[in-house]
Amino acid sequence: MLLTGAAYRESIRDGRQVWIDGERVRDVTTHSAFKPIVDVRARVYDMAHEDATREVMAFADEAGGRSSIAWRPPRAKADWYAKRAWIDAVMHDIGGVAIRLGDETIGALWSMLDAREVLDNVDPRFTANIEHHVRRVVDRDLFHVSANTDPKGDRSKRPQDQDPDMLLHVVKETDAGIVVRGAKYETAAAYAHQAFVKPTIANWGDATMSDYALSFICPMNADGLKHICRTGFADRVNPDDYPLASRFDEVDTLLVFDDVLIPWEDVLFYRHTRAASFIRGMLHRYSAFPFVARLLHVADLLIGAALFNARQTGLHHQQAVREKLAELACYRQGIEAHLVAAIELAQPTDGGLLMPNQSMIYTGRMHACSRLPAMMHLARELVGGQICVTPDAAAFADPEIKDWLAKYYTVNEAWSAEDRRKLLAFARDLLNSGYAGHRLTFQLFAQSPPVAHLAAVYQTFDFQGPLAFVQRAAGLSDRVLEQKG
Ligand SMILES: Cc1cc2nc3c(=O)[nH]c(=O)nc-3n(C[C@H](O)[C@H](O)[C@H](O)COP(=O)(O)OP(=O)(O)OC[C@H]3O[C@@H](n4cnc5c(N)ncnc54)[C@H](O)[C@@H]3O)c2cc1C
Known part of the structure; x- marks a missing residue:
């Protein structure tokens, strides 16, 4: 199913709790700080329906419908060339550069597919959720963004030795799922559908389990989720004088998770620090x-x-x-x-x-x-x-x-x-x-x-190539190549 711009706008009028400049935003699609960039995202949705751009924007899927090229997991070089063509078409159409349109963040979710074996070994309960969510983004044409970075607090202290909410963590397990608390910085959250939430770069030490090692998909209107946005550029400038700021301000959010329930089917890994470290290393392999x-x-x-x-x-x-x-x-x-x-x-x-x-x-x-x-x-x-x-x-x-x-x-x-x-x-x-x-x-x-x-x-x-070259060029013994670590 390919969304239209109008359907996208309607889908984000979903009761999400958004603030900017001390003001509660009732409708991000019409608020002056968000409207220009919502219009850009809506335009990208519409491009998939127009004769001039439909081929470059979408592909014929297995179910006989059409899906966005942006969300398609890449399996061939042609898929990557198609993604480049998608980006080129979008940037030329909108007449500028918008970064956080979803195609640039979905790749982190694909990287979880590559981690399946490791994740299965640490805890097999959640790997089917990954496949489900990769498919769901394609099927529903979801604008999917990324949440890695916590406020973090004092890095010389363990999170447990300061306000524990400085890093997002689990506070409770229920039959329905996990309850999480903390905050993340997230560009475009206020006008996206969902985010892939995962731990920031962290030193897990020797711990094998941690309340901070979690990853899940969260809809942007979840109960308890508060979007506190930075001041916008778009509504503070005259478009005649600031043609970029007035159209392409991708508003960033401090996303506060105030005891948000994450259903088990949306959890991608849970408490295993090995999974968290492994995933961090491969997060940007596609994106x-x-x-x-x-x-x-x-x-x-x-x-x-x-x-x-x-x-x-x-x-x-x-x-x-x-x-x-x-x-x-x-x-x-x-x-x-x-x-x-x-x-x-x-x-x-x-x-x-x-x-x-x-x-x-x-x-x-x-x-x-x-x-x-x-x-x-x-x-x-x-x-x-x-x-x-x-x-x-x-x-x-x-x-x-x-x-x-x-x-x-x-x-x-x-x-x-x-x-x-x-x-x-x-x-x-x-x-x-x-x-x-x-x-x-x-x-x-x-x-x-x-x-x-x-x-x-x-x-x-x-690094092996340069080492072997110098070993030969300098006439070094074979032993130098065998050094470990
Ligand atoms: C405009 C904008 C949009 C953003 N959007 C998103 C988003 O959508 N999603 C998201 O998750 N995050 C987002 N971020 C956050 C971004 O990922 C973080 O700013 C980034 O990861 C750095 O974290 P930090 O700001 O806490 O800096 P710090 O961790 O405090 O790092 C500051 C500096 O300290 C030094 N430093 C820190 N740690 C080390 C180390 N281990 N070794 C050596 N040097 C070190 C480096 O010089 C580093 O640049 C955004 C940031 C900006 C500015």
Whole structure:
């Protein structure tokens, strides 16, 4: 079943408890802080029904219906190319970059399929729940997001030695399920259907069982669940001056679990620290791909904004300017190369799926995220200082002064004052605004912090090759390759 935009909007008018700026939100689909991004998500649902985009958005499923390509567990390279085409079509249609649309978070659930054997060994009660939920997202076209990060509190203390709710934990077991308490940070929770909740990166020590080692699926309108959202950008800015913040603010939530009952059929693992550690290590094996693919589109926005500005003022003929544009192109093509290589060298998994080549996608994620601040600064430099001194749209429309602005912002026959103003406003929102800074922080942390990105690179790179090469090149004995640990 493919939802329409209207059906999606109706489905999230479900009594969820949402607050923003100290105000209780009765309907996220109409509230000014959420409406723009709900409209984007609704548009993505509608794209699956329209002639021009239905093929790129959905596939013919086994039941004779159609399901979203975003939720389909990948089994072949073609599935990954289809997912890339889905992302490309969405970004071009919405005219910007939205990250948390669900396709970028569903992969964490697929990774649980690969952990089936380990999970069966620690506690076989819950593995059937994983398959059920993977299928359910496809069947019901559910917008599924991710909850890993707790407020955590003082990391030098055990959770039991401080307010125990600093990490989400079980407080009670009942016949119906488990009752959980704690909080998680979660982008898009306020307008998603459900979240996959799992432990944050934690030091389990020698403990084999812990009240904190739990994972489950939770609907976003569960009793006792409170969405406390950060202040929005969208409803605080004029769309003419902030064309990105006004449309693509993906509101983040502190999701408080105030004794929420999780039915047993929604529990994916429970109390076993071995399961928690194992799962943490493989959480992003699929979802890193759509995350990195978004950064390709960010790179295109940087290049487009910088090049239009350089062309507008005739600066693109300067060799030094071309070199800077070439540097942006290297960044962009570096991401592209990692995405293509990750598909072409994809790896089959124990769960019968096909994951992106792990070394390629994690090094690609590192390349894309760690170079982003420098690339934004380069684009900022190429756009020039007028990005932060240009008056707002209201000034350009003011009858008393508009002629002065028309005079100084008209560049040539191709570039009117209005187009130059629009381009500078766009570049400001991409590079300089509060929203731009927020997005940069999102890229830094949303798929865990850089330290975890590098750990993933270390764990998936095959160090044996360079070791064997140096062993031969330096004439070392075979024993050096046998060293353990
Ligand atoms: C805009 C935004 C959206 C987000 N959306 C989501 C979401 O949807 N779902 C979700 O679960 N989370 C989300 N997060 C949270 C994100 O996953 C966390 O911010 C991230 O995991 C880091 O955790 P922390 O903020 O507690 O930082 P900390 O754990 O306090 O880490 C801060 C820094 O301390 C250092 N550090 C910490 N631990 C170590 C270590 N073991 N070794 C070396 N250095 C270390 C690193 O420099 C690290 O960057 C989001 C964050 C942002 C900013």
